[in-house]
Amino acid sequence: MKKVAILLWIAILGTFVSKGQERDCANTKVYDLTFKEMNLYEKKATDIEIGYTPHESVIEIIDKLNMFNDKEMKQFNNLPKDVDYQPCIKFRRQIELILSNEKIKENGSYVTYLFSKIISFSDSKKSILSTMAARNKNYEGGKIIGGEIIYVFERKNEKWELIDKKLLAMY
Numbered sequence: 001m002k003k004v005a006i007l008l009w010i011a012i013l014g015t016f017v018s019k020g021q022e023r024d025c026a027n028t029k030v031y032d033l034t035f036k037e038m039n040l041y042e043k044k045a046t047d048i049e050i051g052y053t054p055h056e057s058v059i060e061i062i063d064k065l066n067m068f069n070d071k072e073m074k075q076f077n078n079l080p081k082d083v084d085y086q087p088c089i090k091f092r093r094q095i096e097l098i099l100s101n102e103k104i105k106e107n108g109s110y111v112t113y114l115f116s117k118i119i120s121f122s123d124s125k126k127s128i129l130s131t132m133a134a135r136n137k138n139y140e141g142g143k144i145i146g147g148e149i150i151y152v153f154e155r156k157n158e159k160w161e162l163i164d165k166k167l168l169a170m171y
Helices: 002-037 056-064 070-077 089-098
Strands: 047-050 109-115 119-122 125-136 145-156 159-170
Touching: 002 089, 002 125, 002 145, 002 159, 047 089, 056 070, 056 159, 070 119
Parallel strands: 047 109
Antiparallel strands: 109 125, 119 125, 125 145, 145 159
């Protein structure tokens, strides 16, 4: 009887833990749509980082483009700090499908993709910032070649759709 109670307790605890992860992982669909929009599942990448904080100049560019109202712009100044998508098993698998060491060229160059945490304006409107930068394993320093793009998604009829995409900067 004691073993049954222990097994039941473990099963209940496991359910709570997995449900907690599901709630935290619900937003990762927006990353999947961004990866598809960028064709990353086909192109592959050597390095992907999730959770970078965009530079103030990028936020200023977004503000000047008048893409968002004042309330939404405040979200860019209060970017989420405590969201961790690493426990999301499905999300980690999505990233694993993209990563490939074969993308490192003979001269050591490769491309890194950085993604912001999801910026949530409401339950039906979200955004992700993405930076692409060319790097080299053999050489640290020099000019960086890349660009910054913003993706804006809206949920319509229980399905997320890309409603806007803008190139913010090239460097």
